[in-house]
Amino acid sequence: MPGMITLTQQHVDTFDRDGFVIIENVLTAAQIDAARSRFEPMFSGKFQTGLYPDEWNWRMGRDREDLTRQICNGWKSDLTIASIVLHADVGEACARLRRWPGARIGQDNVIWKPPGTKPLGFHQDDSYNVWIEPGEMNTCWITLDDTKAYQGTIEYVRGSHKWPISPPIKQFHAPDDPLNDLYPAAASAGVSDYEIVPIEVPAGSCVIHHGRTWHGSRDNKGERPRRSAIAHCISSAARFHPTKVSYIYSRYKRADSLEMDESYFPVLWREDGYRTSWLDSYIAGKKAA
Ligand SMILES: O=C(O)CCC(=O)C(=O)O
Numbered sequence: 001m002p003g004m005i006t007l008t009q010q011h012v013d014t015f016d017r018d019g020f021v022i023i024e025n026v027l028t029a030a031q032i033d034a035a036r037s038r039f040e041p042m043f044s045g046k047f048q049t050g051l052y053p054d055e056w057n058w059r060m061g062r063d064r065e066d067l068t069r070q071i072c073n074g075w076k077s078d079l080t081i082a083s084i085v086l087h088a089d090v091g092e093a094c095a096r097l098r099r100w101p102g103a104r105i106g107q108d109n110v111i112w113k114p115p116g117t118k119p120l121g122f123h124q125d126d127s128y129n130v131w132i133e134p135g136e137m138n139t140c141w142i143t144l145d146d147t148k149a150y151q152g153t154i155e156y157v158r159g160s161h162k163w164p165i166s167p168p169i170k171q172f173h174a175p176d177d178p179l180n181d182l183y184p185a186a187a188s189a190g191v192s193d194y195e196i197v198p199i200e201v202p203a204g205s206c207v208i209h210h211g212r213t214w215h216g217s218r219d220n221k222g223e224r225p226r227r228s229a230i231a232h233c234i235s236s237a238a239r240f241h242p243t244k245v246s247y248i249y250s251r252y253k254r255a256d257s258l259e260m261d262e263s264y265f266p267v268l269w270r271e272d273g274y275r276t277s278w279l280d281s282y283i284a285g286k287k288a289a
Helices: 009-018 029-036 039-043 079-085 088-098 182-188 279-283
Strands: 020-023 069-072 102-113 120-123 138-143 154-157 196-198 206-210 215-217 226-235 267-270
Touching: 009 020, 009 088, 029 079, 029 226, 039 069, 039 102, 079 102, 079 226, 079 279, 088 102, 088 138, 088 206, 088 226, 088 267, 154 206
Parallel strands: none
Antiparallel strands: 020 206, 069 102, 102 226, 102 267, 120 215, 138 206, 138 226, 154 196, 154 215
């Protein structure tokens, strides 16, 4: 696969100022088509590797049609999703923007927002990261569809990565008001006038956002689906928090160690040239070592 992302100094400056940066043309048309074709089987429970993802928040035939569909850690279940979210360029861009020594995948997200589906509440990713140290994420959000504001694209509050961390939001899926938790956060940051930026970009573009940047997505009022593959990266140097627990992801902590096992949190890129050894053969469809 060709390199996906080449960072420029302008990208770095924009990210530092706004808490997010858009980079277009990171996926080819063939990669976009291949990834789109995986959504129906995955959400129907046909998992290519035989493994369930860590979170499977919408199941075909079981759940309400008007909910945004979400799978977390689709990379464990599907090699096409893995080829995107585990790409070395994703890790390198996330690490360089945060000045980390490298990046691991913390978690991926596969989001499917068909016409008529409801919002995801605005939140900060780092509110959910107390179980690791440093409790920081940097996220590469990649769209598989052209996005428009009325189609429930991702939206960011410009500059909100400089605000304090708020607690996890009260309702993530289908809140009545997706900005509900943003209002008190802005007030406690002393900000009364903030700008919400809906991301309107062609399919195959990405946005990298800081773990403190407030973001979410509203209803899809259009006639086309909006699908995304999202890599939530963490520092390659991250370790488990000694006492704070994620009810899902701390299952991967060994009893006698705070080290993050590369079987579950592989290193995508490190500045010394290291990348988890089994990643590329896994993506290519061979058995993991
Ligand atoms: O794609 C969306 O609607 C929201 C995704 C999100 O919350 C994230 O990438 O952190």
